[in-house]
Amino acid sequence: MEHMPEPKLFNVTECVVECMLDEVLHEEKMCTCRQCxxxxMALALNHLPPKYVVSEQGKAFEIYRLQGLAQSRVTVYQEILRAAQIVKQRPHHKRQQA
Ligand SMILES: [Zn+2]
Structure with a gap:
């Protein structure tokens, strides 16, 4: 039986952020737990315009490659950096609220 790929709604911006996230977290020497x-990602994505496409599974990376490169990487990087600095100061994994 043929397994047809399922079309999915896909935010290219989210993928670009996800792909650049590790680089920023590493440079900021900050926590890389799932919460952080x-x-x-949430903070950065709230400040970046979403770019939705409908894609079959497996083509997601191809779309990222094509559109991610065209997107302003500097803007995305700056937003991740800004978000990382906020989370670094007040990480949710520690629950430091008085
Ligand atoms: Zn953490």
Whole structure:
């Protein structure tokens, strides 16, 4: 039986952020736990315009490659960096609220 790829809604901006995330976290020498990673992604993505495409599974990376390169990487990088600095100061994994 043929397994047809399923079309999915896909935010290219999210993929670009995800792909650049590790680089920024490493440079900032900050925590890379799941909580912190998702916090940084959420903060960054709230400041970046989403770019939705409908794609079959497996083509996602191809779309990232094509559109991710065309997108302003400097803008994305700056937003991740800004978000990383916020999360670094007040990481949710520690629950430091008084
Ligand atoms: Zn953490």
């Amino acid at each position: 990673r998702l916090d940084v």
